[in-house]
Amino acid sequence: MKSIFTLLIFSSFALVSSAQCVTGNCHKGHGRFVWENSNEYDGLWKDGKQDGNGDFHFENGDRYKGHYTEGKRNGYGTYTWKSGNSYIGNWKDDKMSGKGKFHWMKDGGTYEGIFSEDQISNTETEFSVDTPEKVSQ
Numbered sequence: 001m002k003s004i005f006t007l008l009i010f011s012s013f014a015l016v017s018s019a020q021c022v023t024g025n026c027h028k029g030h031g032r033f034v035w036e037n038s039n040e041y042d043g044l045w046k047d048g049k050q051d052g053n054g055d056f057h058f059e060n061g062d063r064y065k066g067h068y069t070e071g072k073r074n075g076y077g078t079y080t081w082k083s084g085n086s087y088i089g090n091w092k093d094d095k096m097s098g099k100g101k102f103h104w105m106k107d108g109g110t111y112e113g114i115f116s117e118d119q120i121s122n123t124e125t126e127f128s129v130d131t132p133e134k135v136s137q
Contacts, residue, residue: 043068066091089115 024031025045032042043054049071050056056064066077073079073091080086089100096102096115103110114121 046070087115 019033019035021027021031021033026033027048028046030043031045032040034040038059040057041050041054043050043056044052046052047070050068051070053067054065058064061082062080064073064077064079066073066079067075069075072094074093075091076089077091078086078088079096084105085103086105087096087100087102089096090098092098095118097117098115099113100115101110101112102115102120111120
């Protein structure tokens with residue numbers, strides 16, 4: 001009976017703590033960590049947080065490859081959504097911020113410019129329309 005009880009305790013602990021560092025050093029150095037929801041990060045760590053260049057695969061099919069500071073996307077990186085849309089550029093505190101390029105896969109459109117807090121912040125557009133001259137009689 002005692003061994004069955006011990007087995008149950010260890011089994012329940014294993015179910016709760018399935019998120020783990022699977023290779024390397026996920027506290028300081030290079031390592032690969034897999035979360036319970038199947039998110040996976042392979043890259044540099046400092047004090048147990050992503051810090052430096054790394055590759056994050058989300059369970060929903062999204063992917064971020066780029067720089068982290070203290071566990072947040074900071075610096076230059078590429079985020080690709082499952083849909084194929086992508087953003088290449090600067091990040092600050094996990095948000096698109098600064099100069100970047102967003103590409104919409106479905107319609108092929110691209111915006112290149114300034115982003116702030118995950119939003120396009122500069123929408124100045126130059127365009128010209130050729131119009132026929134008025135002919136005066």
